[in-house]
Amino acid sequence: MHLKGGNAMKTSISTLSINGDFADKLAAAASAGFSGIEIGEQDFLSHGGTAAEMGGMVRDHGLTIDLIVPVVDFEGMPEPLRRKAFDRMERRFDIMADLGTNLMLIGSTIHPDALGGVDRMAADFAQLAARAAARELRIGYEARAWGRHISDYRDAWEVVRRAAHPAVGLVLDSFHILARGLSPESIRAIPGDRIFHVQLADAPRIAMDLDYKSHHFRCLPGEGDLPLVDFLRAVAATGYTGSCSIETPNNGSRGGERATARDAHRALSYIADQAWRAESTGWLDQTAMPPRSRLEGVEFVEFTASPDETQTLGKLLQQLGFARVAQHVSKAVSLWRQTGINIVINSEQKGYAHSAYVMHGTSVCDIGLMVEDATATAVRARAFGANDFTQARGAGELAIPAVRGVGGSVLHFLDRKSELSTVWETEFRSLPPDPQARPVGLRRIDHVAQVMKQEELLTWTLLYTAVFEFGKAPVVNVADPGGIVDSRALQSDDGAVRFTLNGVDTHRTFAGRFVSDSYGSSVQHLAFSTDDILATAGRLAGNGFDSLPVPDGYYAEIEAEFDLASEFVAQLAAANLFYDEDGRGGSYLQLYSYPFGDGFFFEVIERRGGYDGYGARNAAYRTAAQKRFLSGREFTSMNSREDPPGGGWPALAGDESFSQAFISGGIRRYDRGLSGGPPLVFAAVKRTRVASLFGVLKSSAFRAFRFAGVAHLSRVLLLSGIGALWPYP
Numbered sequence: 001m002h003l004k005g006g007n008a009m010k011t012s013i014s015t016l017s018i019n020g021d022f023a024d025k026l027a028a029a030a031s032a033g034f035s036g037i038e039i040g041e042q043d044f045l046s047h048g049g050t051a052a053e054m055g056g057m058v059r060d061h062g063l064t065i066d067l068i069v070p071v072v073d074f075e076g077m078p079e080p081l082r083r084k085a086f087d088r089m090e091r092r093f094d095i096m097a098d099l100g101t102n103l104m105l106i107g108s109t110i111h112p113d114a115l116g117g118v119d120r121m122a123a124d125f126a127q128l129a130a131r132a133a134a135r136e137l138r139i140g141y142e143a144r145a146w147g148r149h150i151s152d153y154r155d156a157w158e159v160v161r162r163a164a165h166p167a168v169g170l171v172l173d174s175f176h177i178l179a180r181g182l183s184p185e186s187i188r189a190i191p192g193d194r195i196f197h198v199q200l201a202d203a204p205r206i207a208m209d210l211d212y213k214s215h216h217f218r219c220l221p222g223e224g225d226l227p228l229v230d231f232l233r234a235v236a237a238t239g240y241t242g243s244c245s246i247e248t249p250n251n252g253s254r255g256g257e258r259a260t261a262r263d264a265h266r267a268l269s270y271i272a273d274q275a276w277r278a279e280s281t282g283w284l285d286q287t288a289m290p291p292r293s294r295l296e297g298v299e300f301v302e303f304t305a306s307p308d309e310t311q312t313l314g315k316l317l318q319q320l321g322f323a324r325v326a327q328h329v330s331k332a333v334s335l336w337r338q339t340g341i342n343i344v345i346n347s348e349q350k351g352y353a354h355s356a357y358v359m360h361g362t363s364v365c366d367i368g369l370m371v372e373d374a375t376a377t378a379v380r381a382r383a384f385g386a387n388d389f390t391q392a393r394g395a396g397e398l399a400i401p402a403v404r405g406v407g408g409s410v411l412h413f414l415d416r417k418s419e420l421s422t423v424w425e426t427e428f429r430s431l432p433p434d435p436q437a438r439p440v441g442l443r444r445i446d447h448v449a450q451v452m453k454q455e456e457l458l459t460w461t462l463l464y465t466a467v468f469e470f471g472k473a474p475v476v477n478v479a480d481p482g483g484i485v486d487s488r489a490l491q492s493d494d495g496a497v498r499f500t501l502n503g504v505d506t507h508r509t510f511a512g513r514f515v516s517d518s519y520g521s522s523v524q525h526l527a528f529s530t531d532d533i534l535a536t537a538g539r540l541a542g543n544g545f546d547s548l549p550v551p552d553g554y555y556a557e558i559e560a561e562f563d564l565a566s567e568f569v570a571q572l573a574a575a576n577l578f579y580d581e582d583g584r585g586g587s588y589l590q591l592y593s594y595p596f597g598d599g600f601f602f603e604v605i606e607r608r609g610g611y612d613g614y615g616a617r618n619a620a621y622r623t624a625a626q627k628r629f630l631s632g633r634e635f636t637s638m639n640s641r642e643d644p645p646g647g648g649w650p651a652l653a654g655d656e657s658f659s660q661a662f663i664s665g666g667i668r669r670y671d672r673g674l675s676g677g678p679p680l681v682f683a684a685v686k687r688t689r690v691a692s693l694f695g696v697l698k699s700s701a702f703r704a705f706r707f708a709g710v711a712h713l714s715r716v717l718l719l720s721g722i723g724a725l726w727p728y729p
Contacts, residue, residue: 586611
């Protein structure tokens with residue numbers, strides 16, 4: 001994941017933005033693709049080594065030190081504080097020389113004794129710049145949004161201009177400019193060679209003290225509401241060619257240091273790409289990267305299942321009005337269809353889908369998106385750090401571009417301008433019409449609901465919005481009897497593709513239980529749209545479909561809240577329909593299937609009057625009903641995964657894809673067990689026999705992990721072997 005182009009900007013990140021010790025921060029920054037770092041005083045305090053040693057560590061990672069930060073309360077001080085401030089700067093110069101960096105940031109003072117006056121401050125900087133130049137060092141001055149006398153970048157530029165020394169220049173921080181509501185347009189008038197450094201941070205548009213907001217609400221570019229594209233365009237117009245840095249204090253809301261650094265580089269790349277497309281200058285050059293992909297629809301959703309569970313899932317699809325219309329030419333893969341909805345069931349006993357089944361049970365393993373240009377979409381996804389996905393193709397199969405998605409699932413990309421548009425005709429053979437098929441009026445997939453750990457929510461939001469033309473709604477706190485689920489909706493402009501991303505941090509919520517019990521499966525439910533949900537509900541009942549009962553008291557509540565006619569409420573109750581309104585004339589009607597497997601379920605919805613939400617007010621009632629159902633029984637046979645007829649488990653011993661799933665899944669379960677999660681019984685092995693364990697030990701996947709030096713792999717495999725013999729449900 002690197003910015004592209006002959007004159008692409010140099011990227012940097014503040015060590016404040018990454019958790020961990022100094023060495024871990026450097027490794028994370030380098031692996032993410034940054035070329036430099038900003039280093040601060042806290043690094044010296046936490047690391048304990050000398051400045052020269054730390055500088056050597058930075059260079060050993062292939063990084064540069066672009067800036068030392070922050071120094072404050074320098075300019076405009078009365079004596080004797082002024083003399084002490086200059087002495088302090090000299091000591092900083094010594095540290096800079098030892099580190100091997102030549103630029104120091106000075107933030108505008110907030111000292112209560114500081115004196116105002118642009119000329120006084122300019123004189124201080126001119127004198128300091130002369131001292132710095134004698135040591136081949138430079139000074140960058142930044143207007144902090146809460147500065148005592150200087151809080152506007154235009155005033156800071158006037159101080160720099162009057163100092164009139166080439167060793168003093170301006171540092172521009174997007175937060176300090178945009179969070180105050182200042183326009184970035186005046187930046188265009190500043191000579192590019194007088195700007196020494198640029199820092200990027202976003203923030204939500206909420207009114208609060210700017211100092212507090214800076215320390216607690218800064219976020220990565222694209223995650224807040226500040227006009228960062230306009231800011232970067234203005235900087236680029238000056239002719240600036242220096243470094244652009246991420247400067248967001250880490251609040252622990254993401255994963256480890258490497259994940260944080262990857263997200264930071266992805267965010268910087270995304271904003272730079274957006275700015276370049278609006279203001280094509282060499283500094284922002286992104287010519288090697290295709291534009292964001294326009295989404296046309298969800299072409300298919302693929303489930304993985306065992307042969308027995310395929311029958312169970314197929315029966316449910318029949319009740320939902322689907323018909324089995326085609327069979328793969330060479331694989332145990334069937335196509336089910338209703339109007340424009342394509343559902344694929346894969347019961348192959350090898351390959352990726354089978355590995356997904358071993359890990360997660362019956363679950364969604366693949367989503368096919370119809371886009372404008374499939375190849376370009378895959379190129380852009382990889383450029384932003386998505387992991388490529390490939391597997392061996394059978395005779396006659398198409399090479400469909402794909403990347404890994406949430407929870408190790410797959411996203412395939414198709415388009416209508418290439419042979420990919422013929423996938424159903426090329427890879428499947430049609431079956432005779434099913435005389436028992438009874439459509440119920442489902443039109444398309446309204447939305448796909450994905451569940452992930454809380455710390456992954458920002459990561460996937462950023463990746464989806466960087467790759468696709470997705471708009472994003474604010475995060476909604478969805479109520480669940482077991483806690484709160486943070487939910488964010490992403491959708492294309494026309495609503496043809498909608499994803500809801502749900503972040504969970506506890507297994508006590510229904511969504512959290514799904515993530516835990518399915519060992520990281522990503523899609524918890526699919527929502528189908530209909531034009532007349534009352535008619536659809538009647539047809540579903542005629543097909544033998546049982547909808548999730550609505551809790552007692554719900555209908556009296558919505559009748560009073562929305563002033564509904566009693567006859568209409570009676571219709572809703574008879575069909576087990578949930579209801580919501582948006583206050584603008586729009587309404588939303590929903591019904592659900594019972595949960596099956598590890599908690600997956602289907603939803604049927606109707607949107608009326610331009611309603612654009614997802615019925616969040618009903619979530620607490622729905623999850624309570626689902627939990628009551630699950631607590632009253634063991635999970636269905638879709639969660640049993642017993643030996644298939646003929647003793648199929650030993651055959652897995654030579655399946656390389658199974659071995660990879662076994663090892664990677666085992667390590668994740670081992671780590672989760674150490675942190676107080678479920679018992680150390682792994683999805684890939686708790687229903688496996690010892691023959692498969694020996695196959696893993698002989699696999700190239702095991703050898704790769706062994707050579708990579710995973711220290712606790714032996715413990716993982718030992719505990720996995722115990723898990724294979726332990727009949728824990």
